[in-house]
Amino acid sequence: MRIAIATFQTQISPRFDCANTVWLVDLEGENEVARTELSLMQTPPPARAALLRSHGVAVLLCGGVRRCDYFDLLDQGIEVIAGLMGEAQDMLTAYRQGRLNPEPRWEPGRRFGCNARRGRHAHGAPRGRGPMGNR
Amino acid sequence: MKEQAYKAILDSIADGVFTVDDQWRITSWNAAAEQITGYSREEALGRHCYEVFRTNVCQTDCVLRKTLTSGKALVNLALNILDRDGNEKPISVSTAALTDEDGRIIGGAETFRDLSTIEALRRQLLREYSFADIISKNHRIQGIFEILPDIAESDSTVLITGPSGTGKELFARALHRLSPRADEPFVTVNCAALPDTLLESELFGYVRGAFTDARRDKPGRFTLAQGGTLFLDEIGEISPAVQVKLLRVLQEKTFEPLGSNTTVRADVRILAATNKRLAELVEQGKFRDDLFYRLNVIQIDLPTLAERREDIPLLIEHFIGRFNAEKGKEIGDLTPDALEALLAYDWPGNIRELENAIEHAFVLCKGATIDLAHLPRQIVGERRASGRPARRFSSLAEAEAAAIRQALAAHGGNRVRTAAALGMHKTTLLRKMKKLSVTYP
Numbered sequence: 001m002r003i004a005i006a007t008f009q010t011q012i013s014p015r016f017d018c019a020n021t022v023w024l025v026d027l028e029g030e031n032e033v034a035r036t037e038l039s040l041m042q043t044p045p046p047a048r049a050a051l052l053r054s055h056g057v058a059v060l061l062c063g064g065v066r067r068c069d070y071f072d073l074l075d076q077g078i079e080v081i082a083g084l085m086g087e088a089q090d091m092l093t094a095y096r097q098g099r100l101n102p103e104p105r106w107e108p109g110r111r112f113g114c115n116a117r118r119g120r121h122a123h124g125a126p127r128g129r130g131p132m133g134n135r
Numbered sequence: 136m137k138e139q140a141y142k143a144i145l146d147s148i149a150d151g152v153f154t155v156d157d158q159w160r161i162t163s164w165n166a167a168a169e170q171i172t173g174y175s176r177e178e179a180l181g182r183h184c185y186e187v188f189r190t191n192v193c194q195t196d197c198v199l200r201k202t203l204t205s206g207k208a209l210v211n212l213a214l215n216i217l218d219r220d221g222n223e224k225p226i227s228v229s230t231a232a233l234t235d236e237d238g239r240i241i242g243g244a245e246t247f248r249d250l251s252t253i254e255a256l257r258r259q260l261l262r263e264y265s266f267a268d269i270i271s272k273n274h275r276i277q278g279i280f281e282i283l284p285d286i287a288e289s290d291s292t293v294l295i296t297g298p299s300g301t302g303k304e305l306f307a308r309a310l311h312r313l314s315p316r317a318d319e320p321f322v323t324v325n326c327a328a329l330p331d332t333l334l335e336s337e338l339f340g341y342v343r344g345a346f347t348d349a350r351r352d353k354p355g356r357f358t359l360a361q362g363g364t365l366f367l368d369e370i371g372e373i374s375p376a377v378q379v380k381l382l383r384v385l386q387e388k389t390f391e392p393l394g395s396n397t398t399v400r401a402d403v404r405i406l407a408a409t410n411k412r413l414a415e416l417v418e419q420g421k422f423r424d425d426l427f428y429r430l431n432v433i434q435i436d437l438p439t440l441a442e443r444r445e446d447i448p449l450l451i452e453h454f455i456g457r458f459n460a461e462k463g464k465e466i467g468d469l470t471p472d473a474l475e476a477l478l479a480y481d482w483p484g485n486i487r488e489l490e491n492a493i494e495h496a497f498v499l500c501k502g503a504t505i506d507l508a509h510l511p512r513q514i515v516g517e518r519r520a521s522g523r524p525a526r527r528f529s530s531l532a533e534a535e536a537a538a539i540r541q542a543l544a545a546h547g548g549n550r551v552r553t554a555a556a557l558g559m560h561k562t563t564l565l566r567k568m569k570k571l572s573v574t575y576p
Contacts, residue, residue: 011186015191085182
């Protein structure tokens with residue numbers, strides 16, 4: 001399976017639409033078997049979901065994702081784990097170990113905002129938090 | 136106690152405020168920052184600023200880095216942030232460096248204001264000032280907006296006049312779209328682009344054998360526009376021979392394709408446009424008076440962009456929005472210097488030149504704000520050549536006040552002439568002077 005991690009220097013990129021690079025990481029089970037870097041500098045945000053799909057990406061790890069980009073990614077069949085912060089390598093390790101769990105966003109009838117989240121339980125993920133609840 | 140007092144003061148401010156240390160780690164985060172970003176103080180403290188204050192320039196053109204590097208404060212930069220829920224919010228940002236007792240930079244402070252409401256109002260205003268894809272708050276254009284539906288409803292010939300680049304084709308398209316012929320073709324012919332013989336065959340078409348290379352029938356633009364509208368641009372350029380043939384179509388609503396004996400009925404509405412003064416061409420004998428009167432049933436005279444300067448910010452916003460969508464960029468605004476330069480320029484090429492200037496800026500601008508350096512040389516160059524000091528306006532209101540003061544001085548304080556020069560009604564001028572505290576020179 002191939003996952004993409006939007007990066008900013010060595011960290012998770014705070015915004016997918018503004019990220020300049022993604023790591024493309026091939027996993028077999030928990031093992032990383034290959035890693036390449038893909039530049040997004042020449043790809044405008046509306047075209048990024050399709051670009052990732054064309055590279056066979058199944059899951060995207062990133063910081064913030066705009067709603068429009070989130071739905072584009074879903075349309076391309078890419079699972080999104082957003083709201084992450086910190087070192088990209090740490091997030092990759094946490095994902096391989098099954099410690100990052102996607103949660104649905106913007107479901108009809110669901111309330112979003114600070115107050116809607118404050119009551120949630122922590123998942124124990126390293127420094128990950130935000131709209132996906134990975135905190 | 137002192138720290139609690141600082142916190143209370145920060146929390147009483149309506150703008151978001153946060154501070155960072157020299158490692159970009161957040162050291163304070165006020166209540167408004169919590170509300171605007173969706174991140175609580177507990178979540179934000181100790182994090183890198185770009186992790187919770189996610190602007191569109193953090194990864195490429197960090198404004199706080201600029202301030203910490205140069206020591207200079209930045210004021211009211213238009214950016215956007217992604218809040219915790221993935222909503223983009225327009226904000227204005229100001230930065231300042233924090234120094235210790237020895238003047239060494241130890242961190243930075245950033246204040247930001249949520250412009251979502253203002254942006255919504257701006258969009259609403261833009262919609263209010265838009266009519267059939269034409270944007271203007273100029274009183275002359277607003278006057279045209281009022282009568283445009285009635286003109287469109289009639290089937291009369293319309294002559295649209297105005298210098299090059301003032302949007303004559305846009306008005307022609309609007310007339311077609313608002314007319315009962317809207318579902319039929321809109322066909323354009325640029326009369327200046329074709330030599331005389333070609334223009335005739337282009338307008339009326341030809342049949343096989345009409346001339347050496349006519350191997351098959353070719354329909355003309357009149358035929359293609361049947362039931363719809365034919366827009367004859369640069370009508371002042373057509374030769375006397377074509378003028379005669381066009382006059383016949385307008386008078387009798389019929390024409391014959393080249394080489395044909397069959398008369399074709401033309402169910403076409405004619406809209407014509409020119410950047411020349413046709414009445415003067417008539418006086419000089421270069422344009423038939425009978426054709427002129429046939430074309431000039433209704434005349435729409437468009438002002439130059441210099442005569443409708445108040446529209447420049449609206450048009451800039453419109454072009455920025457369009458180019459953002461076309462080019463996949465996210466440019467938010469202009470710096471006050473760049474806006475001032477665009478407001479001060481005379482725009483001989485009118486709206487087309489403004490559109491080109493914004494497109495030029497889009498090519499050069501890698502960040503989120505268009506600056507002077509991104510504008511074409513002739514615009515910035517003229518500004519320098521004018522010898523005026525490079526003033527900084529912190530807002531559009533200030534730039535507007537300066538433009539009014541300058542125009543008042545140029546017209547000896549005459550209110551009517553100043554209003555005419557600025558392209559606004561005298562009562563609008565008075566209202567703006569009062570609002571902006573501008574006094575007579």
